[in-house]
Amino acid sequence: MTASRIMSIREQIADVLRSDIISGELEPNTKLNEQLLAKRFGTSRGPIRDVLIKLTKEGLLVSKDNVGSSVSSPLSSGLQKLSVDIRRKIEEYAAKQLENNISEQDLDNMDAIIEKMQDHFDKEEFTELTKTDIEFHKYFVGLAGGDDLVNLWYPVVLRMRMNYQRIGSSQKLVDEHKHIVDALRQNNAKEAVASIRKNIK
Amino acid sequence: MTASRIMSIREQIADVLRSDIISGELEPNTKLNEQLLAKRFGTSRGPIRDVLIKLTKEGLLVSKDNVGSSVSSPLSSGLQKLSVDIRRKIEEYAAKQLENNISEQDLDNMDAIIEKMQDHFDKEEFTELTKTDIEFHKYFVGLAGGDDLVNLWYPVVLRMRMNYQRIGSSQKLVDEHKHIVDALRQNNAKEAVASIRKNIK
DNA sequence: TAATTGTACATTGTTAACAATTAATTGCAA
DNA sequence: TTGCAATTAATTGTTAACAATGTACAATTA
Numbered sequence: 001m002t003a004s005r006i007m008s009i010r011e012q013i014a015d016v017l018r019s020d021i022i023s024g025e026l027e028p029n030t031k032l033n034e035q036l037l038a039k040r041f042g043t044s045r046g047p048i049r050d051v052l053i054k055l056t057k058e059g060l061l062v063s064k065d066n067v068g069s070s071v072s073s074p075l076s077s078g079l080q081k082l083s084v085d086i087r088r089k090i091e092e093y094a095a096k097q098l099e100n101n102i103s104e105q106d107l108d109n110m111d112a113i114i115e116k117m118q119d120h121f122d123k124e125e126f127t128e129l130t131k132t133d134i135e136f137h138k139y140f141v142g143l144a145g146g147d148d149l150v151n152l153w154y155p156v157v158l159r160m161r162m163n164y165q166r167i168g169s170s171q172k173l174v175d176e177h178k179h180i181v182d183a184l185r186q187n188n189a190k191e192a193v194a195s196i197r198k199n200i201k
Numbered sequence: 202m203t204a205s206r207i208m209s210i211r212e213q214i215a216d217v218l219r220s221d222i223i224s225g226e227l228e229p230n231t232k233l234n235e236q237l238l239a240k241r242f243g244t245s246r247g248p249i250r251d252v253l254i255k256l257t258k259e260g261l262l263v264s265k266d267n268v269g270s271s272v273s274s275p276l277s278s279g280l281q282k283l284s285v286d287i288r289r290k291i292e293e294y295a296a297k298q299l300e301n302n303i304s305e306q307d308l309d310n311m312d313a314i315i316e317k318m319q320d321h322f323d324k325e326e327f328t329e330l331t332k333t334d335i336e337f338h339k340y341f342v343g344l345a346g347g348d349d350l351v352n353l354w355y356p357v358v359l360r361m362r363m364n365y366q367r368i369g370s371s372q373k374l375v376d377e378h379k380h381i382v383d384a385l386r387q388n389n390a391k392e393a394v395a396s397i398r399k400n401i402k
Numbered sequence: 403t404a405a406t407t408g409t410a411c412a413t414t415g416t417t418a419a420c421a422a423t424t425a426a427t428t429g430c431a432a
Numbered sequence: 433t434t435g436c437a438a439t440t441a442a443t444t445g446t447t448a449a450c451a452a453t454g455t456a457c458a459a460t461t462a
Contacts, residue, residue, distance in 0.1 A: 008266050034444070044417045053251055057258030059352055065209050066423050066444055079349055082294050086287055086353070093283050148280055151260055152360070156353065235414070245447045267414055267453045
């Protein structure tokens with residue numbers, strides 16, 4: 001039985017827009033018009049506004065009063081580096097929390113996510129691969145620290161954007177995730193941390 | 202001339218609620234009713250909803266679909282420690298950025314904020330002191346990294362909540378901020394970082 | 403009594419109309 | 433033509449009514 005979670009309209013809209021931005025389909029500085037979005041998603045402007053506020057807080061959009069929201073620009077290289085540091089700190093914390101404290105079921109679920117990654121990679125669906133990559137780390141972070149940790153982690157990751165060249169060019173990315181799960185399965189936090197450090201850059 | 206920025210209704214409402222939460226006036230798990238808030242602030246529910254979404258993304262509230270928003274609980278001690286680490290990383294980054302790269306005017310402005318802190322401390326206005334403390338660091342972080350860095354930093358700080366005993370009991374807090382500005386004024390990033398490490402805990 | 407169903411109530415979610423603000427256009431004068 | 437002011441259009445902000453959902457409690461049944 002696949003328990004696909006029920007998602008509210010707003011959640012689904014947010015997901016689509018996040019994908020559009022992360023994939024680069026919506027380029028930086030693209031203006032998002034509330035009415036057009038409302039028409040596109042078949043709702044009124046209310047839910048759209050909710051989503052725009054959320055994405056703005058996640059750092060994917062920038063909003064100006066009485067003017068509107070547009071896609072944010074990539075971080076400066078200095079802030080990019082800082083974000084990598086912060087993200088590593090969070091995920092290394094997560095790895096340590098999970099040592100001797102993770103169920104077989106959860107490990108299996110992570111394996112399944114990696115398989116999905118492999119599949120997207122094989123089919124050259126790189127946007128989906130990116131999303132699944134994020135899904136993997138989100139699962140893992142949520143396991144260790146619940147919603148609180150995810151909320152700390154999520155904006156950092158989204159704002160980093162992904163490293164497409166890297167994703168497009170290499171099977172290594174998928175393998176790196178296998179190493180992380182392997183280390184967790186052996187309850188070897190030190191090794192898990194090392195794998196994560198290699199994976200996040 | 203005091204340049205009090207024009208703030209939108211929603212911004213002002215957000216500020217009030219943030220204060221209420223940070224000061225502890227609104228305790229964790231307190232349910233926030235949209236209609237009551239609308240009446241209290243003399244608006245309709247629309248702007249209230251916007252604010253609730255924002256505060257939720259900032260980590261001060263937790264929201265459940267079709268149920269509503271309530272004040273979030275303090276972080277676990279593990280996440281609290283992690284947050285301190287992250288906040289230090291960000292502010293230390295900011296201090297380094299500002300070495301040999303800060304105007305006399307900005308330093309004076311920071312002095313002014315510290316004076317305001319001193320004033321609130323003398324009058325035992327501890328909620329205002331807390332807000333001014335945050336204002337100081339926000340100014341400083343914004344100077345170094347603009348909105349992008351502030352957006353990274355802000356949720357971390359809000360979620361940490363403040364350390365009231367410390368605020369209530371000691372003049373030290375105000376002095377620590379003087380040391381930070383002193384170090385910045387001397388373009389001594391190393392000392393500034395050291396002062397910040399002492400201040401954030 | 404305990405569990406369950408049904409109903410009334412309270413609250414959030416959504417919508418569409420209207421107000422306020424910003425952006426674009428037009429017309430005019432130098 | 434260029435620069436500016438006034439006007440118009442487009443877009444966001446706000447509101448109030450309505451729909452959908454969840455909650456609390458009473459009635460019903462085993």
